[in-house]
Amino acid sequence: MARSLRKHKLDGTPYFRRDKVEFEIQALAEISAAELERRADLWQVNDPEFVSPEALLYFVRNAAAGAHRDKLTEKLLLRVARRVPSVADAGGKTVSLTKMNIREDVRDHFVDLLLSDRKQYDDRLDYYEVNFNSAVAADRRDANAQHWKHENRTAEIETEDGEVSAQVELAVGDYNPFDADELDKKDYRRLLDEAIDSLPEFQRRIVVMWRQDIPIESNDPSIESISKVLGKSEKTIRTHRDKAFASLKLRLERKGRT
Known part of the structure; x- marks a missing residue:
């Protein structure tokens, strides 16, 4: 039986x-x-x-x-x-x-x-x-x-012409995924690294360099900048950085970490 x-x-x-x-x-x-x-x-x-x-x-x-x-x-x-x-x-x-x-x-x-x-x-x-x-x-x-x-x-992160939407700009605000207090938490660092790895390659490279304190733009030709390394304008870099930060915030919210 x-x-x-x-x-x-x-x-x-x-x-x-x-x-x-x-x-x-x-x-x-x-x-x-x-x-x-x-x-x-x-x-x-x-x-x-x-x-x-x-x-x-x-x-x-x-x-x-x-x-x-x-x-x-x-x-x-x-x-x-x-x-x-x-x-x-x-x-x-x-x-x-x-x-x-x-x-x-x-x-x-x-x-x-x-x-x-x-x-x-x-x-x-x-x-x-x-x-x-x-x-x-x-x-x-x-x-x-x-x-x-x-x-x-996620689809709300950008407008049809590729610009960051006003809603996302408001949501991101002064959000910083590399807040020192959060980075002290091992679990947060792991989740953040996973979220960064999931970003589109261009955004991931921007975030990685931003994390290394490389400036977006510099008037000093001897200083390496994200804009110079990636060959894109300052506006383009800032736009994709904000998109990346918005994505990171959404992903970490899903994990209950923001």
Whole structure:
């Protein structure tokens, strides 16, 4: 008999797998490991040998550590990926970094649950055994809300002609990502470095040089300046510095560090 689920609803009643899934698990328990692996590769739902994701998850959670469990886990993660829209066009080229981040977040969240469950039973996975597609869809909605909100905020950083928007100028104000008090905090430095590395290359170079106290412009030809090194006007450098600072502020706000 299949192991019972432990999670309870808000009214105190326990979660139950659908009868169809329970019968499926009982039938699959009678076949060999190799046969289960073969059938887990089938994608057509109307195929009589198709293994539902709920049943596949059951065996992933209950199989002993080893090659068999690893193979089933790999096949299950492919099921997760199929529930999230593709990020590539017909030629296989990635067309949306935001969609890619959403896809990775959904997968990473599911992997985290699996790893947690392997250490100690994690009842958050129980709902996936009840309705796998619905559970993944909920994860996708959460990731969508988070990432598209961030993209929309980032899009407000500049106007159509490439100038820094008045809203961003106001938001950045006298913001300084290299505030001495913040830099004394190891966690802040790590998050800041990660945020800087994520900037467009031109903005990243400006920020790195700014961090090294290299001036944007200098009337002294013997003094190295950001404008001189990058071969851009002072206005261009300041514009991209402000865009970079706005991006850093947004990213660090998401991490709860500003």
